[in-house]
Amino acid sequence: MPHHPVLGVLLSLPLAACGGGAGPAAAPDAAPAAPGPAGAHTVSVFATASLRIPFAALAERYEQDHPGARVELRCDGGQQLLEAMNAGEVCDVVAIGDNSQMSKFAAAAHLAGGSSAELARNRIAIVVAKGNPKQVRGLADFGRAELRFALGARSASIGRHARWALSRRQLDPVPASTANTADGVLAAVAAGEADAGIVYATSLAAAGERAARVELVAVPEGDNTPVLYSIATTRQAKQPQGAAAFRALALSPVGQRILHDAGFLPIGAK
Numbered sequence: 504m505p506h507h508p509v510l511g512v513l514l515s516l517p518l519a520a521c522g523g524g525a526g527p528a529a530a531p532d533a534a535p536a537a538p539g540p541a542g543a544h545t546v547s548v549f550a551t552a553s554l555r556i557p558f559a560a561l562a563e564r565y566e567q568d569h570p571g572a573r574v575e576l577r578c579d580g581g582q583q584l585l586e587a588m589n590a591g592e593v594c595d596v597v598a599i600g601d602n603s604q605m606s607k608f609a610a611a612a613h614l615a616g617g618s619s620a621e622l623a624r625n626r627i628a629i630v631v632a633k634g635n636p637k638q639v640r641g642l643a644d645f646g647r648a649e650l651r652f653a654l655g656a657r658s659a660s661i662g663r664h665a666r667w668a669l670s671r672r673q674l675d676p677v678p679a680s681t682a683n684t685a686d687g688v689l690a691a692v693a694a695g696e697a698d699a700g701i702v703y704a705t706s707l708a709a710a711g712e713r714a715a716r717v718e719l720v721a722v723p724e725g726d727n728t729p730v731l732y733s734i735a736t737t738r739q740a741k742q743p744q745g746a747a748a749f750r751a752l753a754l755s756p757v758g759q760r761i762l763h764d765a766g767f768l769p770i771g772a773k
Contacts, residue, residue, distance in 0.1 A: 539748035543571035546745040549584045550576065550598045551660060552684035553625065554732065556709045557765040558598070561758055565749055572745065580683035581605075582658045588613050588737070595746035598622055598734040598753070600703075601660035605733050615743075618736040622753060624768040625730035626704040627664055629720040630692045639699045642672055642726050651679035653691035653700030660730075661685040665701035668728050686710075693717050703730065705766040729773070 546565065550558045555578040562574035577584070577594075581604040588594050589611060597613070599605045608614055630653075631639045637650055645652060654676070655662030661684065669675065680691040680700075686709065688700040693713040699720075707719050734753055736746040752758050759769065 539569045595740040615736040622732040622734040628704045650698045653680040653697035654678040
């Protein structure tokens with residue numbers, strides 16, 4: 504296979520994370536051997552919106568493993584997170600679901616040298632209204648003139664993944680609605696602003712009350728595209744030891760199980 508909602512909430516965990524429901528329970532495994540700071544400290548984590556649920560659980564687990572610690576988690580579109588960092592907002596760890604977007608963080612000298620690593624993988628899926636009243640069966644239906652579509656903005660990771668998959672079928676639909684995140688695309692379909700949209704395979708699990716109004720149509724492997732998530736500590740980290748410990752947790756068996764429980768595919772999945 505070729506390689507290649509709008510949210511922006513800053514919350515202190517474990518009480519809440521980026522405006523969603525409770526994440527999956529933290530894995531019972533022993534904590535990873537990461538030398539986190541002793542005593543009270545704060546780790547600021549920027550994560551792409553589709554990681555909201557597992558990163559809420561990761562933040563809670565980090566706080567459990569490091570008494571006195573607090574994780575501040577901001578979930579938003581990758582472009583919005585980049586703009587925030589460019590504006591000088593504090594960020595110790597960043598996790599993004601698009602290699603081309605992460606390369607922009609690197610180009611802006613935001614990433615600590617050698618810290619970027621693959622975190623997980625995902626796939627795209629089609630979201631439609633419950634019951635699929637428009638009978639959308641696959642990407643080919645995005646060529647139907649009578650349907651209204653929601654897509655991620657061209658600057659958004661989900662927008663780039665969606666348009667890449669559509670371009671393989673020589674399709675370039677004009678969306679009736681655009682959003683900065685997959686959550687925003689799903690929200691547009693749930694609100695009746697669009698008949699179908701392209702989101703991530705994990706988006707429904709993170710949809711909260713909107714999940715009752717939509718359903719997903721699977722995109723076959725031949726039409727799909729691997730979505731590669733990566734994580735890095737930042738060069739400007741105010742808490743570099745805590746940043747390294749949070750990154751280690753996310754990449755550990757404990758963190759990988761949390762991501763798996765949220766529907767993400769493992770590192771290197773085809």
